[in-house]
Amino acid sequence: MQIIRTSFACLFGLGALLAFAPAALAQQRRPPAPTPPAISHAETVPAADQWLWPGDRLQVRLTGTPGLRASFLNGQPLTELPPAQAQGKRGVYQGTYVVRPGDTLQNRRISFQLLTPDSLVVTAFSKNRVRFLNPNEPQLALTKGPLAYLNYGLGEDRLGGAKLGYLDSAVVLHLTGRVGSQYRVQLSETYTAWVPQEVVRLLPPGGFVPGSLTGSWSVQGDSVYDYVRVALSQRLPYRSQLLTEPSRLVVDIFGATSNTNWITQRDGLRELGDVTYEQVQPDVFRLVLPLRHRQSWGYHVGYRGNTLEVRVKRPPRKLRLQGLRVAIDAGHGGTNVGATGASGAREKDLTLAIALKLRQELEQAGARVLMTRETDATVDNGDRVLLLRRLNPDLLVSIHVNSSGSATAHGTSTYYRYVAFRPLSVALYEQMRGTGLAGFGNVGSFNFGLNGPTEYPNALVETAFVSNPGDEKRLTNPQFQQRMAEAMRRGLEVFLQRTRARGPRGWLLKQAAVEGKKS
Numbered sequence: 001m002q003i004i005r006t007s008f009a010c011l012f013g014l015g016a017l018l019a020f021a022p023a024a025l026a027q028q029r030r031p032p033a034p035t036p037p038a039i040s041h042a043e044t045v046p047a048a049d050q051w052l053w054p055g056d057r058l059q060v061r062l063t064g065t066p067g068l069r070a071s072f073l074n075g076q077p078l079t080e081l082p083p084a085q086a087q088g089k090r091g092v093y094q095g096t097y098v099v100r101p102g103d104t105l106q107n108r109r110i111s112f113q114l115l116t117p118d119s120l121v122v123t124a125f126s127k128n129r130v131r132f133l134n135p136n137e138p139q140l141a142l143t144k145g146p147l148a149y150l151n152y153g154l155g156e157d158r159l160g161g162a163k164l165g166y167l168d169s170a171v172v173l174h175l176t177g178r179v180g181s182q183y184r185v186q187l188s189e190t191y192t193a194w195v196p197q198e199v200v201r202l203l204p205p206g207g208f209v210p211g212s213l214t215g216s217w218s219v220q221g222d223s224v225y226d227y228v229r230v231a232l233s234q235r236l237p238y239r240s241q242l243l244t245e246p247s248r249l250v251v252d253i254f255g256a257t258s259n260t261n262w263i264t265q266r267d268g269l270r271e272l273g274d275v276t277y278e279q280v281q282p283d284v285f286r287l288v289l290p291l292r293h294r295q296s297w298g299y300h301v302g303y304r305g306n307t308l309e310v311r312v313k314r315p316p317r318k319l320r321l322q323g324l325r326v327a328i329d330a331g332h333g334g335t336n337v338g339a340t341g342a343s344g345a346r347e348k349d350l351t352l353a354i355a356l357k358l359r360q361e362l363e364q365a366g367a368r369v370l371m372t373r374e375t376d377a378t379v380d381n382g383d384r385v386l387l388l389r390r391l392n393p394d395l396l397v398s399i400h401v402n403s404s405g406s407a408t409a410h411g412t413s414t415y416y417r418y419v420a421f422r423p424l425s426v427a428l429y430e431q432m433r434g435t436g437l438a439g440f441g442n443v444g445s446f447n448f449g450l451n452g453p454t455e456y457p458n459a460l461v462e463t464a465f466v467s468n469p470g471d472e473k474r475l476t477n478p479q480f481q482q483r484m485a486e487a488m489r490r491g492l493e494v495f496l497q498r499t500r501a502r503g504p505r506g507w508l509l510k511q512a513a514v515e516g517k518k519s
Helices: 002-029 347-364 381-391 419-433 469-475 478-502 506-518
Strands: 039-044 050-052 057-064 069-072 076-080 092-098 105-115 121-132 139-143 148-151 163-167 172-179 182-186 192-196 200-202 212-214 217-221 225-231 238-243 248-254 256-258 263-265 276-281 284-290 299-304 307-313 325-330 368-371 395-402 412-415 439-443 458-465
Touching (some): 057 105, 069 092, 163 238, 284 307, 395 478, 412 419, 419 458, 419 478, 469 478
Parallel strands (some): 050 121
Antiparallel strands (some): 039 057, 057 092, 139 200, 225 307, 238 248, 276 284, 412 458
């Protein structure tokens, strides 16, 4: 019985196996279920919060399962890029949508979809938000703080964005876009700039696009400055340029249209010639202010109420160091160490040592020296600019040491931003070369904070490379620091000598001769 039961059991197990075999084999032959589509990344390009104006492009990118239909923004198609255009990757989709008048999108994330042939949909959203602006509801803002500024574009490097120029506070701006932390400003019908969000305050809706007629304006002088004052109905943005050959100051007021019927030029002018204006565009009013001397000594543009005031500095009465107000800026300091050499030499210590030696040189020559720091103190560059604005020097020399990722880079260099101040940087460069340092160059349009002010001629001296063993040895040598200080003093003297030799413009000499004959 037991054997039968066993045999019966074996027969039963074999039958069960034969009964279930077809189903198991069929299951093995069935193709695996398809992998559901997936989105690994979805973003706006650039990957930042944006405000877009009609005519702007919303650009997006999606990365996910290749070979499917992709869309964004409620059905706008995305195109899958060939791997050759996507760094060898598959499943990269891109798309563009041009914003049209009447489109509405109120600060939302962008939706993306991937669609399979059997209508399975996968959805994802961008991290950043997008807003479509309504031209019928202008977004306005006011500048705030003493150092508000405009940038040309969105580019950035270690010096920040390329600056168009500084603005006074409470200037009205028409914003027509945003990318990340910068707003686009519509300065005129054909000209835009960008402003960082930290220097503006958004206004509530309901305002008008800024604009003003110009009234008749005046030009006059006092014991220190010549002034141009143009009355407007509100504070409009502006841009200034100090040009040479011939020397002149050009100021564009954006949003202004001429209603100027006369310009009163009063007695006492010393630096401004016969001023005039141009309506270069229907909404751009240009002041053209000829200067009587070939070398400009600086100017300031700002507002008194809603009157734009251009304050033009006159040359020092005597072009020599004695009595001259010279500012010295020792770069870095405190927690801002700057560059460090292989032996441990720190930029903040080197610049202060050289600056103190230069102060002694200048004071011995009779100059009145103004320092942005005299100790190992942390001083923000913006605070330095504001300090110098209050001190009102005749000249500024900013002292730094250079550094490079290559130890072979060596030599001295000088830097300026405005071409009218280039002669100062050239004179300093020539004398620094006289110390035996190799020449690394004279660099213009330098977008550094201490080169930004227009109120006085200024130049930056990169004395030598602390990253180069030979230069570092010189920089840490007190005797060589003294030689560099003496070279900078001579550079200032040469600048003043050349300025005297260049003299005033020819027509001013003729005018002086005529006045001399009358007397």
